[in-house]
Amino acid sequence: MPDAMAAYSVGGRTLLVTANEGDARDWPGFNEEVRVRAHCPQGLDPAVFPNAAALIMDSGLGRLLVTNTPNAGQTGRNAAGQCTELFSFGARSFSIWDASNLQQVYDSGDELEQRTRALPKVAFNASHNNNTLDARSPSKGPEPEAVVVAQFGNRHFAFIGLERVGGVMVYEVTNPAEARFVTYFNGTRNGVTGDRGPEGLTFIPAVQSPNGRPLLVVANEISGTTRILQINLGF
Template sequence: MLRIPTLCALFALAPLACAFELKPLALYQSGFAAGTEIVSVQASSLRVIVSNSAEGLVDILQLDPAKGLQRIARHSLVAQGAGEITSAAFHPQEDMFAVCVRDSDSLKNGRVEFRAAADGKLLKSVEIGIWPDSLAFSPTGDFVVVANEGEGYVRDGEGFRSGEGSISVIDLRGGVAAAKHSVIRLPDLAGVEGATQSEHQRLLERMIGVEELKVPFGTSPEHIEPEYVTFSPDGRRAYVSLQENNAIAVIDVQQAKLSKVFGLGTVRHAADILDDGKYDPSAELFALREPDGLAVSADGRFLISADEGDSDPKIAKTKAGLPSGGGRTVSVFDALSGQLLGDTGSQLDDMAAKAGVYPDVRSPNKGSEPEGVVSFDAFGKRLAVATLERADALALIDLDQPAQPTVLQVVGAGVGAGSGLLAPEGLAYVEKDGRHFLITGLEKSGNVALFELVK
């Protein structure tokens, strides 16, 4: 574990419009060159689980406000070629974590493994849907919801075939040994207002064998790709981003049923769309939101999305009148109705540019690329923090006026921020004794960064 010097000279900081800021505290170095992707923190113990998809393992870290992040265990779970860990989560109270593992065969079901945190012992394995990508425990730990993305494609004659996306609900009320699994099939999204439709003429870049190919994308269950899971504070609802479909699925958790799907519509705001070595937001971006990470505000009223984007075409190849992919925004919706309240417009890229970390090479394709997001209350404010994967940074956002979310700060996630060599991916928040901590996995550097929100 290596301490980060807390000198601002080592981090790109944008001018602040508030009396508090995110400050770097520490850096955990895994010893691997890449792969530290998903993080989850257990508030009661301040233990953090970090998945490493490249190595097939998880690290258990101890968050100590005085000492930073220190590894207390490492568990190797998946042998090379036997699948991939795609997500990990700590149980809210018990000495247990869960990981989802996708099968090496892209059309076969994956599994969720429940394991003891102390020694990694397997407690239960549950077969779920195809190509699971994200999982989360409910606030009480009674349920786990999994987004089965079904992302993999195989050749089928002259065309391609993919597994259906689905959502799994695992009921743990009878204990982990008696875990019950329900699978929720998703409907065709044709006609869902604000969701991706066939007339948008989308393509997806997917690895098929050893080739990255572009495949056509539609609205049928085969083309629905659940991405990320978050819960309402009362645990009654789970929200699942259908990223490529530009929609959100709302799950009745206790009934293990789909309540509704609502589309997310498009953004229009100023943007830099040229890779020319400078930040010049003089063009208008018209794009589908296509969020990855989701969060719910602490009072349960608002759903917040990190609008990363995933589908093609790129801006230069977008046909006139059609939206490109990725809003480059954080958006706020009414959590019950799904009504859009507001978004950050060009602020994420604007503030990244002021901080000196804007990735101009990505201007033609999704900009700073907001990936993950958390929401919490602190110092009398409703806030969100989002990871900006391509800018190697975190963004602090004021949500007190949900119709006008305001980006207060962009801070680099470590030395070399803006180079594209850090890639903050997963993000977790925890409060302890009135102190507010953010933990993010830096996928491309193999490290985990710890920040504190301070006044």
């Protein structure tokens, strides 16, 4: 469930980069988000979840938010009412896809959370309006929200904004199947102060920049601030 997409071309092939935020339906009179412990009052099917008794606890999957409305025709439960399937929101990652056939060629997996688990000025998986440890762990984690791709010479870089924990991840995506982490910038966030909630990114190439240097503009939803970052190339 990407919230933003960007396209770039390498070797005559067009690639799509998606920021996999994920989002639940929350409308007047209908909200599909429910915690696993409430969604599965009869527990988890041990044939599907071998450690079902432990997983249903809050220390396992109990607090994870999942949908209470799975795909049409699916109940997600066995005859005893135990849950056999759980559908959560967002992949907590960014992905790269071949635009010609929509085959995934790369996904960052849990690396965004691995990279942000020991930040000096914000607790792990804190939200953008608090500094509470693990506040976002049951719900979409750092929440990849925005993405742009920039080209420097023959190299391509993806910039991914993390809405909740904040900051911008940078990956080189020249070889899409072997995207590699370059750096992470958390802006001026310090607990509940500074830049928080990056919602949109805009890249300004050097030829269009007022100072002749490539720039990245970060719009922060919660703090209501706009940060302009100068990109200093190291190659």
